[in-house]
Amino acid sequence: MDFAVPDDVARLLVDLDRFIDDVIKPIEDADDNVRFFDYRREDSRTDWHRGGLPNAEWEALLARMRVEADRAGFLRWHLPKRFGGSDGTNLGMAIVREHLARRGLGLHNDLQNESSVVGNFPTVLMMERYGSPAQQEHWIPRMLDGTARVGFGLTEPLHGSDATWMETTAVRDGDEWVINGEKYWNTGLHAATHDYVFARTSGSAGEGHGITCFIVPTDAPGFEVAEFMWTFNMPTDHAHVRLTDVRVGNADILGEAGRGLETAQLFVHENRIRQGASSVGAGLHCIDVAVDYVNNRTTFGRPLSQNQAIQFPLAELYTEAEMIRALIWKTAWEMDEGVDPTEITDKVAMCNYRGNRFCCDAADRAMQSCGGNGYGRHMPFEHIYRHHRRYRITEGTEEIQIRKVAGRLFGFTGRAKT
Template structure:
C-alpha cells in the first residue's frame, strides 16, 4: 500500500507553490537575477578574485528571499510556535524538501547554500535543548534576526569521520577573576565563516583520544584574539565558504559553553537524524527532477526520424532510476512519519539505521539520475545551459558530508549484524 500524504501537508505544498509564483519568481526575474540560476550561475555567484567567496549581490538576494518568506510565515515552518514557527513535523519537512527540490533550480530552494523559503533551522533548537536560560534569551532571538551566526567547528585537518579524535584542546584558565577556557587547535570546513559571528568549537579537555566524554562545545566569538580564518578551500561546486580555522591561545569565559562540557558531542549529534532524512528528501526531489526532464526530452527529441523515447537503451536506465525513486519515497515518508511518534533518544535508538539507508541511497540516486539526464540530453546536457551538472556537483558532496556513505552503511551493518544492540 502506498504511503498517503495527509491533506494538510498537500494543501501546504499548494500554498507554497502559490507563494513561489506570486512572490519569489518575480524577484528571480528582475534585475537579471536569473544570472544566478542560468548557465552563468557559477560565474555570477563566485567572486573569483576574493578567495572564491560568494558574491555580495548573490548573498543579498538570498537574504531578501528569506525575509520575504519569513514575513509570509513560511521560513520558520519547522520551528515551534514559541519561536514564530508552525511546529512543522518531520513528515511535512521531508515532503517540502522533496517538493521544492523537484522543481529544479531557483530562488525558492538553492541547496548549494542550504537556502530555502522553508528554512532548516537547527541551531535555535540546539540552544533551546542545551542552552542555559540566559543563553536562550540572548541567542535565539539574535539567531532568528540574523544578528548571530554560528559556524560548526568539528572536523579537523588530520581527523575526519571519527570526532572522538581531535587535536584541538581546551584547558581551564581564570582571567581577571573570571573562570574560562583557553583553546588551541584547528578546524576545517567551517562553512559560512565569512559572515559568521561565532564558531562552535569542539575541543577535548579531559579523557583520552577515542573517548566520547571529555569533549566540550565552546562558543567562540570569531573576533577573539588568536582566532584566525585561513585558506578558503575551493570545491567541486563553487563558490566556496569553507575555510580552515586556527585557534592560538583563544580565551573565552566559562558561560560560553553549550550544554554539558563533558558531553559536547551530544550537541553535534542533536540534529543529525533530522538533517539526514531531510537531505535524503532533497536528493530524492532533485533526482526526480532529473528523471522527469530526461523523459520529457526523450519524448521530444527525434533523431533518425523517431523519438529517442522509443529506444529501450533510453527507457530502461530511466525506468531503473524512476523505480528506485518510488521505493525511496515510500521509505523516506514512512520513516519521517515514524520519527514524529517518538522523542530524539528513541529516534537515535530505533530509526538511526533506517535513516542512514534513506540518506546514502538517495544521495547516490541523485548523482546517478543527474549523470543519466546528461547522457540522454547529449551535448546540451553536458553544458551549463542545463542544470544537471550543477545538481550533480552539489549533491555529490552529500555522499561525504553529514556522515560519509561508508559511515552510513557501517551504521546499517551494525544493526543488521547485531553489533549495535536494540531493546
C-alpha cells in the same frame, strides 16, 4: 503510518507553490537576477577576487528571499511556535524538501547555500534543545534575525568522520577555558559572528565522552581563518580555522560539558534525512527534464524515448526514488513519534546515503539520455551533480553511513530491528 500526505502539509505545498510563483519568481526574473540561476553564468555567484567567497549581490538576493518568506510565514515553519514557527514535523520537512528540490534550481530553493523559502535551522535547533533558558533567550532571536550567525566547527585536518579522535582541546583556567587546535570545512565562517567549536575537555582519544561544544566569537583573539577551501561546487564558505589560546567562559558552553557530541548528533541527524529528501527531489527533477527532452527529441525518424536503452535506466531510477521516499517518510515519521534516535540511526543513514547516491546517478543518467545537450550547461544536470556529490561526503561519508547500518545488522551497536 498513513502514507497519505498530511492535510496540513498538502495545504502548505499548495500555498508554497502560489507564493513562489507570485512573489519569489518575479524577484528572480528582475534586474538580471536570473544570472545566478542560469547554468551557463553560474560563475556570477562567486567573488573570485575575494578568495572564491559568495558574491555580495548573490547573498543580498538570498537575504531578500528569506525576508519575504518569513513575512509570509513559511521560513520558520519547522520551528516551535514560541520562536515564530508552526511546530512543523520531520515528516513534513521531508515532504517539503523533496517538493521544493523537484521544482528545480531557483531563488525558492538553492541547496548550495542551504537556502530555501522553508528554512533549515540546525544550529537554532541545537540551541533550542541543549541551550539553557538564558542562552535560548539571548541567542535564538538573534540567530533568527541574522544579527548572530553561527558556524559549525567539528571536522579537523586529520579527523573527519570520527570526531572522537579530535585533537582540538580546551583546558580550564579559573572561570575560563583556553582552546587550541584546528578545524577544517568549518561551514559558514565567511559571515559568521560566532562558531560552534567542538573540543576535547576530558577523557581520551577515541572516547565519545569528554568533548564539549563551545560558542566562540569569530573575532576573539587567537581565532584565525587561515583559508577558505575551494570546492567542486563554488562558491565556498568552508574555512580552515586555527585556534590559538582562544578564551571563552563557562556560559559559552552549549549543553553539558563533556557531552558535546550529543549536540553534534542532533545537527547531523536532522540534516541527514533532509538532505536525503532533497536529493530525491533533485534526482526526480533530473528525470523529469530528461523524460520531457527525450519525448520531444526525434532521432532516426521517431521520438528518442521509444528506445528501451533510454527508457529502462530512467525507469529503474524512478522506481528507486519511490522506494527511497518510502523509507524517508517512515523514518521521519518515527522521529516525530519519539523513537529513540539510537534505534533508528541506521535508518537515517540509509535515507542519507541512498538518497544522495540516487541523485548523482539520476543526474548522470539524465545527462547521458540527453546526449550532447545534456552535457551542456544550459541543462541542469552538471550543476545538480556537482552540488549533490558533496552530500556523499559531508555529514558523514557514504562509507560511514554504511558502517552504521552494518553496525546494527551485525550486532556491533545493537541488533537491527525490522
